[in-house]
Amino acid sequence: MQINKLIIILFLFFQGLSSAQAVLKIEITQGMEGATPIAIVPFDWVGSGLPPENINQIIAADLQRSGFFSPLPEQDMISRPGEASQVMFADWRALNVDYVVVGRMLSQPDGTFQIQFQLMDVHKGKQMAGYSIRSRQPELRTTAHQISDIIYKTVTDVDGAFDTHIAYITVTQNRKSERLYRLAIADADGHNEQIVFESSKPLMSPSWSPDGKQLAYVSFTSGRQEVYVQNVITRESRLVSSSKGLNGAPVWSPDGKQLALTLSKDGNPEIYVVNLSNNKFTRITRHYAIDTEATWMPDGKGLIFTSDRGGSPQLYQVELNRQGAVSRPKRITFDGNYNARASVSPDGKRVAMVHRENGRFTIAVQSLVNGRFQVLTTSRLDESPSFSPNGSMIIYATEDNYNGVLAAVSVDGRAHQRLSLQSGDVREPAWSPFK
Amino acid sequence: MASSFKYLLIATLVVTLTACKFGPVKKRTDADTADEAQTAMAEGEQGAGAEDQRYGADMGAGFTGQELDDPNSPLSKRVFYFDLDSSQLSVEDRDVIAAHANYLSMNQNVSVVLEGHADERGTREYNIALGERRAKAVLQLLLVQGVSNAQAQVISFGEERPVALDHDASAWRLNRRVEILYSGY
Numbered sequence: 164m165q166i167n168k169l170i171i172i173l174f175l176f177f178q179g180l181s182s183a184q185a186v187l188k189i190e191i192t193q194g195m196e197g198a199t200p201i202a203i204v205p206f207d208w209v210g211s212g213l214p215p216e217n218i219n220q221i222i223a224a225d226l227q228r229s230g231f232f233s234p235l236p237e238q239d240m241i242s243r244p245g246e247a248s249q250v251m252f253a254d255w256r257a258l259n260v261d262y263v264v265v266g267r268m269l270s271q272p273d274g275t276f277q278i279q280f281q282l283m284d285v286h287k288g289k290q291m292a293g294y295s296i297r298s299r300q301p302e303l304r305t306t307a308h309q310i311s312d313i314i315y316k317t318v319t320d321v322d323g324a325f326d327t328h329i330a331y332i333t334v335t336q337n338r339k340s341e342r343l344y345r346l347a348i349a350d351a352d353g354h355n356e357q358i359v360f361e362s363s364k365p366l367m368s369p370s371w372s373p374d375g376k377q378l379a380y381v382s383f384t385s386g387r388q389e390v391y392v393q394n395v396i397t398r399e400s401r402l403v404s405s406s407k408g409l410n411g412a413p414v415w416s417p418d419g420k421q422l423a424l425t426l427s428k429d430g431n432p433e434i435y436v437v438n439l440s441n442n443k444f445t446r447i448t449r450h451y452a453i454d455t456e457a458t459w460m461p462d463g464k465g466l467i468f469t470s471d472r473g474g475s476p477q478l479y480q481v482e483l484n485r486q487g488a489v490s491r492p493k494r495i496t497f498d499g500n501y502n503a504r505a506s507v508s509p510d511g512k513r514v515a516m517v518h519r520e521n522g523r524f525t526i527a528v529q530s531l532v533n534g535r536f537q538v539l540t541t542s543r544l545d546e547s548p549s550f551s552p553n554g555s556m557i558i559y560a561t562e563d564n565y566n567g568v569l570a571a572v573s574v575d576g577r578a579h580q581r582l583s584l585q586s587g588d589v590r591e592p593a594w595s596p597f598k
Numbered sequence: 599m600a601s602s603f604k605y606l607l608i609a610t611l612v613v614t615l616t617a618c619k620f621g622p623v624k625k626r627t628d629a630d631t632a633d634e635a636q637t638a639m640a641e642g643e644q645g646a647g648a649e650d651q652r653y654g655a656d657m658g659a660g661f662t663g664q665e666l667d668d669p670n671s672p673l674s675k676r677v678f679y680f681d682l683d684s685s686q687l688s689v690e691d692r693d694v695i696a697a698h699a700n701y702l703s704m705n706q707n708v709s710v711v712l713e714g715h716a717d718e719r720g721t722r723e724y725n726i727a728l729g730e731r732r733a734k735a736v737l738q739l740l741l742v743q744g745v746s747n748a749q750a751q752v753i754s755f756g757e758e759r760p761v762a763l764d765h766d767a768s769a770w771r772l773n774r775r776v777e778i779l780y781s782g783y
Binding site: 365367368383386387388408409411412425427431432453455456469471475476501503504517519524544546547562565590591 | 727759765
């Protein structure tokens with residue numbers, strides 16, 4: 164049941180508010196050896212016509228992407244039970260499956276759907292979880308992701324991050340070679356893309372608010388670099404910073420009340436923190452070198468940022484309180500001569516970064532506990548790492564056949580997947596917090 | 599901190615003084631300028647200037663006798679290239695920038711935007727900062743030669759606006775650049 168280098172290509176179609184319908188391809192480029200075998204049996208459909216969504220397929224794709232599960236192909240299933248009482252455990256033991264999920268979707272007279280499912284432990288021969296969830300269109304995919312989260316949590320004891328979003332930037336060119344930049348959000352599996360903002364000028368650096376309702380980003384729409392905050396539901400936006408020089412790299416504080424960002428109004432790039440309720444800016448760094456790309460420690464009491472004060476870009480950490488910096492920035496990376504654009508894991512124990520090695524830019528992760536350093540990817544132009552809210556995966560931007568695509572890797576570097584739009588560049592992914 | 603900044607200023611001045619050996623900063627007559635134009639062109643052909651002149655010639659199309667429109671003037675060269683991770687200008691480029699400084703200080707109603715750019719390698723926000731550092735290297739040379747702050751504005755696009763779209767060394771070389779954009783051109 165080991166999947167090594169398993170190639171599965173799923174063509175998934177999604178509609179968004181955008182007029183141009185995009186096609187997203189998800190490719191599991193490297194599965195995990197020793198992934199837990201699980202069977203997601205096709206759900207019984209009680210209703211007329213075809214079921215409005217293939218719930219079991221959405222769940223199987225979610226679990227596959229996590230790298231921790233290896234779903235049994237439907238054609239290999241001997242039986243297709245619709246509920247726990249119909250499960251013959253011996254059949255599934257013979258297929259070397261550790262877990263079986265069975266379920267049923269019932270169409271209700273009021274147009275809603277009742278979705279029942281049960282998770283069974285094949286070896287112990289007993290039920291581990293069972294739920295009945297009422298859902299409606301267009302939330303059926305969300306319900307399927309919630310079921311994936313329950314399965315993942317029950318088996319691994321780690322919160323699943325399937326019912327979350329990603330924000331990213333896309334760049335397309337029309338026939339006249341004019342570029343169109345879009346800030347978009349989508350479900351974590353790439354479906355339901357929605358355009359939040361678009362411009363003929365560059366857009367950069369999306370960052371989620373901790374409540375998952377707002378994005379901070381950089382826009383050149385006015386002709387120069389500015390930082391905006393936008394509500395992704397109401398689409399309402401507000402200018403936060405437009406000072407002389409750079410206004411970049413915004414990142415939301417864990418309490419949602421402040422942004423750390425980069426301003427060069429003092430002559431060269433420095434890290435600032437802005438209080439979003441009174442627009443008061445507090446300067447954090449003071450150095451003639453480049454200081455940029457700040458990210459918060461999960462407790463809000465420190466920042467990790469990129470600085471080339473030592474001659475080449477490296478990560479530095481500084482402690483903070485309400486008044487500003489309370490320590491001198493301390494260098495924390497020493498492997499190689501380029502480590503930049505940190506993303507800190509939700510538990511604060513790891514930092515992911517862009518790392519240069521032999522001219523290639525890869526994603527690396529370093530323990531903030533014992534300093535252990537590990538390179539996770541092998542391509543040459545990887546950037547913008549972002550931790551999933553459960554800390555198990557890192558999504559990042561890479562290049563495939565001269566197109567910018569998104570990819571994800573498990574924090575141990577064993578499971579790899581790729582998400583790509585059919586045309587144009589996709590870049591700067593930011594994984595949302597939990598809902 | 600403050601003293602480090604002072605060293606930076608001194609370093610800039612030293613660079614500028616070195617540049618003076620090659621490019622005059624005294625007030626010049628038009629005849630002088632024409633001579634230097636030829637010198638700059640000759641130097642450019644030996645150095646990294648060959649591809650640069652292509653941009654200059656594009657800009658200078660439709661020559662009507664104005665210095666800015668003269669394809670043979672050093673002012674026609676408005677793109678300057680940099681090494682990886684570097685904001686150092688070549689001696690030849692400092693010469694040309696001196697000519698721009700001279701033109702701007704004699705024409706205070708003319709203003710320029712200095713656009714800094716980086717290649718696609720490395721992180722986007724760091725590259726924005728690197729593009730700004732490159733544009734400011736050019737700005738410093740203009741300011742110490744008498745151009746007023748109001749005449750020159752810096753903007754960095756980092757790696758967001760490449761001119762060469764390939765993903766190889768020759769494209770990267772063309773994208774690591776500062777462009778001088780004259781208002782109205």
